[in-house]
Amino acid sequence: MNVKVVDVAVVGGGPAGSSAAREASERGLSVLLFDHSIAHPRRKACGGGLPVKGIEWMDAPEEAIEGHMTSISFTYKNTKLKVPVNKGKLIRRDDWDFYLYNRAKEAGAGHIAERVKSLENSSGNWVINDKYKAKYIIGADGVNGFTRRHFMEKISREHLFAAAGYYLSIKPIENEVEFILGALPGKEGYLWVFPKSDHYNIGYCYNAGTPGMKEALHKLMDERWPGEFIENGKWKLAENGEIVNCKQFGSAIPSYNDPELFDEPVSGSNWVLCGDAAGHVNPIHGEGLNHATLGGRLAAKAISKGDPTLFEKYWRSHYSRDMYRAAKTKHRIYRSVFMKLGFALGRTPALFGMLAELTRGEYEGKATSAFWFKLPMAVLQAMFFMKHKELKNTT
Known part of the structure; x- marks a missing residue:
């Protein structure tokens, strides 16, 4: 034929x-x-x-958009860097x-x-x-x-991320995308919280085989929305006994080391x-x-x-x-000493503006050379616990 x-x-x-x-x-x-x-x-x-970077050419119709990011935050232990954004879109995949x-x-x-x-x-x-x-x-x-x-x-497995999480049917109160670092000290990866129109998309992304990933996510869930799993796909809230859908998902993602x-x-x-x-x-x-x-x-x-x-x-x-x-x-970024130093310097007036522009995809120029140029001032500001004006009311 x-x-x-x-x-x-x-x-x-x-x-x-x-x-x-x-x-x-x-x-x-x-x-x-x-x-x-x-x-x-x-x-x-x-x-x-x-992603904010390149969003102009990423075709997304209104019917697929579940919201618009108002901010992106990065949290490490008790330090939070919250960056306002105005272009990021939250879609239903x-x-x-x-x-x-x-x-x-x-x-x-x-x-x-x-x-x-x-x-x-x-x-x-x-x-x-x-x-x-x-x-x-x-x-x-x-x-x-x-x-x-x-x-x-x-x-190979050593070059993969394991990504998994839940669609938690609780309506978000604001459109802040969160990345929580250091939930598993010394491990490469993070937890995420993405607000959608009528639910939260929450999950973890760590090197495949990392122990404690699911437990770290469950701990975050219990801190934010205290409760327990009562059956597959259901989460019972401790505050009022309400039972909400909590559908699981997961897959592998390339992550070359x-x-x-x-x-x-x-x-x-x-x-x-x-x-x-x-x-x-x-x-x-x-x-x-x-x-x-x-x-x-x-x-x-x-x-x-x-x-x-x-x-x-x-x-x-x-x-x-x-x-x-x-x-x-990658290996250096997730080290505890780098996290502590990065968050201490990232909140300073010298570097936070650049961090915000990089996060929003607005920075023009050579970020590495600009970082080294601003670093001495950032170190001095960090020594005196100086924070950028947009972070005055945060920890």
């Missing part, structure tokens, strides 16, 4: 895959998007915050993913509701599941998905990986939505030029610097 050969088969319908399928279609390529369940929206292990998928379909991509279980190269074309054919493959099926395992080695892993090509003559499949997630905090969305588009651009390996040039020019820097400094 003769089967039509499409230009591109995209494996995975998340932000990376749908963005790639849409971009390829808009560039005039014929596209098949393989995902067994994207037509039935499902929730993901994700805080659901669109299932709605946003479904929207991106529909945009890909509207652009002309076809959808195959199947898992990709086999890939064979025959006469210069890829044969998918023994019945579909494509000239090029874009792998966007997540960390250690089929395409990652087919084209490259699996990402060695910057040399980013040297390895994630493309070949007729294939390219993007998003989590490529390992393109910030190793320090696990944020990857912007890299997934942009990476998918860049992968499609490379294929439209007839050379998937151009993706190496594209992604490196856009976001490799952040990746390498994060992988190099």
